Structure formats: structure tokens, C-alpha cells
Amino acid sequence: DGGITQSPKYLFRKEGQNVTLSCEQNLNHDAMYWYRQDPGQGLRLIYYSQIVNDFQKGDIAEGYSVSREKKESFPLTVTSAQKNPTAFYLCASSHGDETQYFGPGTRLLVL
């Protein structure tokens, strides 16, 4: 059963804490993406990776970091430098036909 999984579904962060959001895909896609969604706004690109061991900053990369050590995994770390982390985070992947497929999302809340 192919798809994209994100975990956890809900995540709570304390002030000054780093937290990591997981994104895994078994679609054999080369490219993976992280988006942030805020109420009343569209999705904004945080980071993307077109190939293993390579990634690029998107429009709002400050306060975030990523790694791409395996083709199927693209974890996102929300660092303490991100002062307004409360949002819905969506991971996506694509291969060849330019269509991005999305995971179910992780909602990050600040305690």
C-alpha cells in the first residue's frame, strides 16, 4: 500500500525546544517537499530535496532544518529559532510527472 506517512499527527513544543517531524514515502519518488500552512493562507514552501543528500531552501526556511540521508525519508526539524512555529505542516513527494502527492500532515502546537 503505497503512500506518504507523517508522524506524529499532533506535536507539542515547549519554548526553546527543537522538535522533529517525520515524513516517509514508499512511492520511490526522487523529490520531497515540506510546506507550512497557516489559517487563511496557502501553503508556503519551507525546504525541498530533489535527490538524496541534497536539499534547497524554500521561501520560509529560517528557523527550520532538514536532512535527506535516504530516498524515502525527509525529516523536518523546527528549531528554537522559529519564533512562530504553530501551524499545520505538510510533506509531499513527486517523481517525473510533476504532480506532488501529499501526506496527512502534522499539527504543531506551542505549549
Added chain:
Amino acid sequence: AQSVTQLDSQVPVFEEAPVELRCNYSSSVSVYLFWYVQYPNQGLQLLLKYLSGSTLVKGINGFEAEFNKSQTSFHLRKPSVHISDTAEYFCAVSEPTGANNLFFGTGTRLTVIP
């Protein structure tokens, strides 16, 4: 730079009535166009896409969209909506070359009224 405008933030419509959700984009090059649907607390699901060829694109759940290059529009339509169509709809654009990054509109909340 690319941008996407969804003119209506909210669209209420009665069940079984037709609906059109508007999307305009700005780009100096040829583009790929997409419509996604998002149900509450879920990820985005692809409704339909335009890459090339026929300007009328049919998607899932009875939706269709028409690419109009001269008006730089890609409006989404459905002839008869159901309660289950209540959701947020996003229009997005990408360029055929480069990093395949998607640029999203701010979304349109479709509410179907019984």
C-alpha cells in the same frame, strides 16, 4: 515570479447547484496548473491537473477545469455539488522546468448548504 490568485475566500452554494471556483495566475512562461482539495485536518488530494493538450481537464468527483491562456485563468467547475464537496480548494502553478516547486493560492472554502 509566479503568483496565484483565488478571488473568493469563501463560496456558499446550495446542494445540487452548480459552482465555479476562480483561479488566476501570473507567469511569464508556460505553466502547469493544479487543483487540490483539502478536507479538515487532512492533507491535500489532487483533483485535476493541466500539463498540456486539451484545455478542458476532467478530474475526480465530477470536477472539471478549463485552462484559458489569454486570461491566465484555470477556473474549477462542477455542475451539481453534494454535501461531501464541502472542503477547502487550492489552485497551484508550477513551471515545466526547474525544481518543480508549486506556488499556491490562498484557498477557497466551499460550503454546500443542504
